[in-house]
Amino acid sequence: MKTSGGSDAVKRRAGESAADVVGDGDVIGLGTGSTAAHAIRRIGERVDAGLDVRGVPTSFASRELAIERGIPLLDLDEAVAPDAPGVDAPGIDAPGIDVAIDGADQVAVGEGNGAAGSGVGPLIKGGGAAHAREKLVDAAADRFVVVVDPSKESPTLDRPVPVEVLPAGRTAVAEAVRAAGGEPTLRRAERKDGPVVTDNGNLVLDCAFGEIADPGALATTLATTPGVVEHGIFVGLADEVHVGTETGVRVTGR
Numbered sequence: 001m002k003t004s005g006g007s008d009a010v011k012r013r014a015g016e017s018a019a020d021v022v023g024d025g026d027v028i029g030l031g032t033g034s035t036a037a038h039a040i041r042r043i044g045e046r047v048d049a050g051l052d053v054r055g056v057p058t059s060f061a062s063r064e065l066a067i068e069r070g071i072p073l074l075d076l077d078e079a080v081a082p083d084a085p086g087v088d089a090p091g092i093d094a095p096g097i098d099v100a101i102d103g104a105d106q107v108a109v110g111e112g113n114g115a116a117g118s119g120v121g122p123l124i125k126g127g128g129a130a131h132a133r134e135k136l137v138d139a140a141a142d143r144f145v146v147v148v149d150p151s152k153e154s155p156t157l158d159r160p161v162p163v164e165v166l167p168a169g170r171t172a173v174a175e176a177v178r179a180a181g182g183e184p185t186l187r188r189a190e191r192k193d194g195p196v197v198t199d200n201g202n203l204v205l206d207c208a209f210g211e212i213a214d215p216g217a218l219a220t221t222l223a224t225t226p227g228v229v230e231h232g233i234f235v236g237l238a239d240e241v242h243v244g245t246e247t248g249v250r251v252t253g254r
Contacts, residue, residue, distance in 0.1 A: 006149025006244065008034075014147040014244030015039035017251070018101045021145060024052050027079050027095045029137040030066055031102025032059040032130040035147045035244075039101045044069025054079075056097055058137050059130035060199050076133075080140050100141035102134055104148050105232070106159045107241055108215070109252075120146065120241050120253040122215040126162025126232030129187070129198045135230055138237055146241045153243065157215055160185070160206040161222070162232035167203050169227020174205060176225045180218070182207040202229050 015038025022028055022043060030040055040055075040062060047053065047070050055071045056079050057063035066073055079097050108121030123146065125131045138144045163184070165173045174184040184205040187196040196204050212218055215233050222231040240253035 006151050007246075010149045010244035010246060011035040011147075012038040012244065013249050014149060014242045015101075016042040017242045017244070017249040018145045018147045019043045019046070021143075022046070022051070022053060022099060022101075026053050026098040027074065028053055028055045029097050029100025029102065029141050029144075030055045030057045030062045030071070031100065031134060031138075031147075032062050032128045033103035035103040035149065036062065036101060037065055039147060040065050040071070041069060044071055047071055054095070056100075056137055058102065058134045059128065061128070061130075076136060076140070097137065097141040099143040099145060100138045101145050101147060102138055104146050104152055104234075104238075106157055107146060107148055107153050107238075108155070108157050109153045110155045120238045122157060122219075122236075123234040123238060124157055124159045124161055124232050125234055126164075126204070129162065129164070129196055129204050131162055131232045132164050132198065132200060132202075132230035135234060135237075138234065143240075144238050146238045147244070148241060149244050157212040157233075158210060160208040161212075161218070162187070163205045163207050163222060164198055164200070164202050164229040164231070165205055166227050166229060167201075170203055170205070173225055173227040176227075177205065177207045177222075180209075180221050182209045184208075200229065 019039040019042035055066050104123040105127045106124040177184040184207045187204040216235050219233040243250040
């Protein structure tokens with residue numbers, strides 16, 4: 001259930017603006033989606049010009065684009081686990097993730113939408129069905145930068161929430177979503193028969209709740225539902241948002 005949005009030009013402005021915050025030596029979380037792809041391309045250009053960075057991809061698609069653009073890669077374990085392969089020696093800290101750059105399907109803006117410890121409001125992600133890995137990487141990063149076009153901004157979150165579920169738990173999770181006031185729809189593939197299957201081998205339910213008055217409470221409800229692998233509500237994670245416009249980039253939260 002990919003979201004439509006602004007022009008490619010405004011998406012490119014947002015992605016390239018975020019890519020330019022990356023510093024030499026950084027480990028970067030590489031997000032998924034059309035706007036994040038512009039950031040990856042820009043980082044690749046900077047690598048060609050001599051920038052020394054390593055990327056941690058959040059999906060097969062972001063990994064493939066990063067390889068194509070010549071960005072050296074780490075697995076998440078290599079970035080965050082002290083004794084993982086790729087760490088120079090036992091006892092030496094893993095490099096961590098300095099900054100993650102990722103898109104969003106919707107960003108809550110305006111008074112009252114800020115989250116404790118975060119410079120911006122909550123998000124809905126998962127249009128590309130990569131939100132489980134995205135949340136792992138974005139939460140591990142010291143700084144999480146969101147890239148969007150203006151169509152993704154909203155006073156209140158009201159888009160369907162993607163929920164990745166174990167195949168065996170699909171029916172039970174759907175019933176739990178209905179009990180919580182939502183309406184689940186199994187995400188279908190666009191170019192083949194059958195459902196979308198995530199990079200993790202699971203299914204996605206797009207769950208419509210209407211206006212979400214308390215994203216944190218709903219996030220807790222979904223996270224504690226047996227059979228749910230991950231949901232697409234991101235609360236208290238984003239540090240800043242780069243919004244591409246027809247004339248430039250608007251940055252909030254820093």
